[in-house]
Amino acid sequence: MDGWNGKFLRVNLSKGKAAAENYAESMARNYVGGRGFAVKILWDELEWGTDPLSPDNKLVFAAGPLTGFALPSSGKLVVAAKSPLTGGYGDGNIGTQAAVQMRKAGYDATIVEGKAEKPTVLLVDDDAVEFINGQDLWGLNSFETEKKLKESYGPTAGVLCIGQGGENRVRFANIVSQEGRAGGRPGMGAVMGSKNLKAVVFMGSAELRAAYPKEMRELGAEAYREILTKPSYAFWKRQGTMMTIEWSQENGVLPTYNYREGVFDKADAIGGFAMEKVRVSQRGCPQCNMTCGNVVKDSQRKESELDYENVTMLGSNIGLGNLKQVAALNRIADEFGLDTISLGNVLGFAMEASEKGLIKEKVPWGQFKATKALIEDIAFKRGLGYLLAGGVRYVAEKIGRGADRWAMHVKGLEISAYDCHTTPAMALAYSTSSIGAHHKDAWVISWEVKTGRESYSTAKVDKVIELQRIRGGLFESFTVCRLPWIEVGFELEWYPKLLYAATGIEMNWSSLNMVADRIFNLTRAFWVREYGKAWNRAMDIPPARWFDEPVTKGALKGSKLDRAKYDALLNNYYVKRGWDERGIPTKVTFEKLGLREVARKLDKHVKLTA
Ligand code: PTT
Ligand code: SF4
Numbered sequence: 040m041d042g043w044n045g046k047f048l049r050v051n052l053s054k055g056k057a058a059a060e061n062y063a064e065s066m067a068r069n070y071v072g073g074r075g076f077a078v079k080i081l082w083d084e085l086e087w088g089t090d091p092l093s094p095d096n097k098l099v100f101a102a103g104p105l106t107g108f109a110l111p112s113s114g115k116l117v118v119a120a121k122s123p124l125t126g127g128y129g130d131g132n133i134g135t136q137a138a139v140q141m142r143k144a145g146y147d148a149t150i151v152e153g154k155a156e157k158p159t160v161l162l163v164d165d166d167a168v169e170f171i172n173g174q175d176l177w178g179l180n181s182f183e184t185e186k187k188l189k190e191s192y193g194p195t196a197g198v199l200c201i202g203q204g205g206e207n208r209v210r211f212a213n214i215v216s217q218e219g220r221a222g223g224r225p226g227m228g229a230v231m232g233s234k235n236l237k238a239v240v241f242m243g244s245a246e247l248r249a250a251y252p253k254e255m256r257e258l259g260a261e262a263y264r265e266i267l268t269k270p271s272y273a274f275w276k277r278q279g280t281m282m283t284i285e286w287s288q289e290n291g292v293l294p295t296y297n298y299r300e301g302v303f304d305k306a307d308a309i310g311g312f313a314m315e316k317v318r319v320s321q322r323g324c325p326q327c328n329m330t331c332g333n334v335v336k337d338s339q340r341k342e343s344e345l346d347y348e349n350v351t352m353l354g355s356n357i358g359l360g361n362l363k364q365v366a367a368l369n370r371i372a373d374e375f376g377l378d379t380i381s382l383g384n385v386l387g388f389a390m391e392a393s394e395k396g397l398i399k400e401k402v403p404w405g406q407f408k409a410t411k412a413l414i415e416d417i418a419f420k421r422g423l424g425y426l427l428a429g430g431v432r433y434v435a436e437k438i439g440r441g442a443d444r445w446a447m448h449v450k451g452l453e454i455s456a457y458d459c460h461t462t463p464a465m466a467l468a469y470s471t472s473s474i475g476a477h478h479k480d481a482w483v484i485s486w487e488v489k490t491g492r493e494s495y496s497t498a499k500v501d502k503v504i505e506l507q508r509i510r511g512g513l514f515e516s517f518t519v520c521r522l523p524w525i526e527v528g529f530e531l532e533w534y535p536k537l538l539y540a541a542t543g544i545e546m547n548w549s550s551l552n553m554v555a556d557r558i559f560n561l562t563r564a565f566w567v568r569e570y571g572k573a574w575n576r577a578m579d580i581p582p583a584r585w586f587d588e589p590v591t592k593g594a595l596k597g598s599k600l601d602r603a604k605y606d607a608l609l610n611n612y613y614v615k616r617g618w619d620e621r622g623i624p625t626k627v628t629f630e631k632l633g634l635r636e637v638a639r640k641l642d643k644h645v646k647l648t649a
Contacts, residue, residue: 127475130223160240188200258537281346306360331522335363
């Protein structure tokens with residue numbers, strides 16, 4: 040196989056063994072890579088009902104056929120496992136040198152099984168695999184851990200590690216790399232911690248093999264040049280994802296005070312222009328010429344790399360309007376390895392619960408010191424932090440008394456940084472995403488705001504499905520960054536061409552959509568298998584707040600979602616997806632996608648519709 044290495048590395052931490060294994064070409068053709076590989080492996084290999092934090096769960100690091108080649112933004116890696124936060128399929132996409140090094144070491148994915156007896160570092164150096172004592176690193180934060188490992192293995196080693204959040208199994212702990220890249224929102228860091236795996240280091244020396252090496256080199260070089268010619272490149276370089284704060288504020292969708300409002304009176308103070316005034320440097324993922332990581336000195340004089348989601352969730356959503364203080368909270372989240380979206384969400388919920396008298400602790404809005412202390416308590420699971428470490432769905436269940444009305448999640452994953460009181464398509468995108476409420480699969484909101492936010496039209500359903508195919512399908516399986524396409528207009532047509540040069544396989548849009556749908560329906564099968572009889576369409580409905588409590592500020596004052604219309608939108612979506620009224624793919628749908636065996640197995644858990 041060209042483009043792909045054709046090999047997985049399987050590591051068993053309980054036995055201290057590792058072996059390379061070849062995988063079938065059909066795996067590459069049907070699932071392509073990244074999320075496709077991850078969900079196929081987890082579906083095939085996990086028993087139903089596996090405890091996500093037990094040795095039986097598997098952690099998968101998966102790349103795609105473009106990962107690591109000299110082409111724009113190819114330094115990305117999918118990290119996946121059954122999620123301890125949601126109980127369903129979980130993954131994240133992290134920009135890291137580990138992606139490039141794993142591929143150069145000869146593997147397209149690494150599957151980690153079992154649990155090490157003691158804290159361990161997994162070292163993969165081409166075909167040599169070592170299990171190194173990680174006792175000295177246990178207890179260190181993610182920055183300290185990576186620094187120490189790079190002192191031992193050199194600056195080009197690809198390191199993925201956890202901080203104390205992952206060690207202590209905070210259910211939204213993620214995996215960190217390169218001091219400011221983090222991935223695996225639905226608790227992939229906690230899964231790593233449960234396996235006593237402090238870090239993974241990849242070092243690879245082989246050249247990736249392309250089907251058409253000359254064309255690959257030329258196309259890659261041309262693609263880098265093309266990105267530089269795009270008119271929006273210059274402003275992107277100035278602000279990166281931070282430019283979205285101003286956009287969200289202008290359009291009334293900036294999560295504020297636990298998604299109570301869509302505008303924040305201090306938005307300017309935490310926005311892209313404010314960031315530009317205090318930026319000290321820029322960083323990015325490997326292989327990228329759009330380097331969007333804007334680094335500022337925070338209020339503690341430490342460096343902190345800012346992105347839209349981080350700043351919104353730890354800023355407006357908790358009522359904090361001081362950028363340097365927001366940056367300091369972001370920095371400690373990275374150090375501890377806590378997902379900033381879930382963190383800001385659970386903090387906002389705690390602040391509101393405190394205000395409403397649902398919890399006895401005083402958790403004031405927007406107070407830096409108290410919030411910082413609470414984040415530390417979450418990372419170490421102390422006091423109220425112990426409860427909050429379970430994620431917002433868990434906290435609301437524990438509190439009871441109707442608290443779930445303000446718990447902003449879908450399927451247990453905290454909603455990312457777009458308020459949807461006024462955007463039904465974005466609410467649908469969150470609700471039907473493969474991992475719970477993440478914008479990753481379909482960031483439909485910018486299109487929706489442009490084309491008319493009030494409607495619940497069929498066009499919205501079509502757009503959500505189209506984006507889920509491109510973003511959740513193409514980008515997560517090719518495993519390259521999607522931002523060149525979305526943010527600077529690097530045309531989608533480049534990707535099949537790059538795939539052809541790398542693999543020699545021609546895929547048109549219809550075959551790419553087929554792959555995307557196969558992956559999407561398999562992730563849904565995974566969820567339905569896990570939830571079994573408890574699965575129902577309420578799992579695809581966003582939080583009550585957006586239906587029941589209109590926003591009270593800004594131009595959209597008085598707006599909220601309409602429950603009956605949303606229900607019809609969801610029905611329409613199900614029909615177009617070939618799913619039944621419970622949101623479960625029918626046998627015919629599975630069959631069309633070549634997933635007959637999946638249907639046969641799933642039918643044992645939940646009776647499928649013909
Ligand atoms: C992603 C989610 C996002 S999405 C952000 S900011 W964003 C948050 N970043 C966090 C962080 O930082 N530290 C931390 N402790 N927790 C964080 N949680 C949040 O995680 C990220 C970029 C961004 S910045 C985005 S949109 C794009 N996401 C991509 C994707 O999902 N797929 C893909 N093919 N390309 C993408 N490109 C962009 O990558 P999750 P990163 Mg990320 C510090 O992890 O779990 O997928 O959730 O990986 O390397 O930091 O790059 O406004
Ligand atoms: Fe990473 Fe940003 Fe480049 Fe994407 S655009 S690869 S997130 S630096």
